[in-house]
Amino acid sequence: MIQQQQINQPEVVAEVTAAFYRYEKALVSNDIAVLDELFWQDEHTVRLGAGENLYGIDAIRAFRDARPSKGLARELRNPHIVTFGDDMAVCSTEFTREGSERIGRQQQTWARFPSGWRIVAAHVSLMS
Numbered sequence: 001m002i003q004q005q006q007i008n009q010p011e012v013v014a015e016v017t018a019a020f021y022r023y024e025k026a027l028v029s030n031d032i033a034v035l036d037e038l039f040w041q042d043e044h045t046v047r048l049g050a051g052e053n054l055y056g057i058d059a060i061r062a063f064r065d066a067r068p069s070k071g072l073a074r075e076l077r078n079p080h081i082v083t084f085g086d087d088m089a090v091c092s093t094e095f096t097r098e099g100s101e102r103i104g105r106q107q108q109t110w111a112r113f114p115s116g117w118r119i120v121a122a123h124v125s126l127m128s
Helices: 010-029 032-038 057-066
Strands: 046-048 053-055 074-084 088-097 103-113 116-126
Touching (some): 010 103, 053 057
Parallel strands (some): 046 116
Antiparallel strands (some): 046 053, 074 088, 103 116
């Protein structure tokens, strides 16, 4: 018999929420060390962006290292976190950059590892 998976256990949601906002803080302050820490350190990690398709942690690191550190401030809209059991989560949000009305979307798949919650796949897009 297949056991039913528990969705949004409060303690798991709290852990993932803390990791998500730690990532967001690192993103807008361009804290590359924290950004690197929060991604799964593996060749199977994926980050698909508005202008880039990055496969593997090395490609993601190279992108982060080359990215400008100015103009990263943004406001989140409708952040939504769903956890699946104890070890998987999806975080989705819209955002606007400071000084722009253009809406962006971000979605991350997180997994729990012995080292903590890590992003295993991320997607960022901008709406026209």
